[in-house]
Amino acid sequence: MLAQAPRTSLADSAANSIRAEISAGRWAVGSRIPVEPQLALLLGVSRGTVREAVKTLVSRGLLEVRQGSGTYVRSGFDPSANLQKMRRASLRDQFEVRRALEVEAARLAAVRHTAKDLRNLRALLERRGLPDASDGGASFIQRDLDFHLAIVDVSGNLALAETCRFITGYIKDTIASSMGTSLPEPDQAAHASIVEAIASRDPDRAAEAVRAFMAPMIDALSKAEP
Structure with a gap:
């Protein structure tokens, strides 16, 4: 199960939790990650916080949002x-x-x-x-x-x-x-x-x-x- 994000810097912590799943290989490159409501539940944060976390990981090249399809793992390497x-x-x-x-x-x-x-x-x-x-x-x-x-x-x-x-x-x-x-x-x-x-x-x-x-x-x- 995903580690719940601490209450400080929630979006960053949520992004770190998602990145950890990718790095561990539990979410493989090319696979679709859980939908926003499910991620919010798993991480113990709001859907708004999930959106910010996903946006951060998209900007870093780890995730890719495909309209009408979902959010997919684009890379397992974080260049930040x-x-x-x-x-x-x-x-x-x-x-x-x-x-x-x-x-x-x-x-x-x-x-x-x-x-x-x-x-x-x-x-x-x-x-x-x-x-x-x-x-x-x-x-x-x-x-x-x-x-x-x-x-x-x-x-x-x-x-x-x-x-x-x-x-x-x-x-x-x-x-x-x-x-x-x-x-x-x-x-x-x-x-x-x-x-x-x-x-x-x-x-x-x-x-x-x-x-x-x-x-x-x-x-x-x-x-x-x-």
């Missing part, structure tokens, strides 16, 4: 611990990893893009607009992230796209770091230069555009960090 370790890396390290991924994405996008892909990138760039801190910058960060992830999608490399989505929170941290700080934020022209380099179908030019885009931020951090 690895992500926490990555987030303890220095900001310079984070930017260097992001640069490595986006350079390769741009190279592949230059070779594989379609006319429709270019139209989408330009539309996302226009939608990105200028930084807006009215909501703490959250909307702008998401628009900027959408633009960069679209380039990764245009690369046509699923493993690369999934890797970038795996560290989405990590990428958001690097975007947020240049808002309201002395760290230089690339302007619209810098972003547009990447799109135009991709449009040229020259992979070396596309790669160089991303390196030039990242250089001011990484240089600034290299001077600030030991």
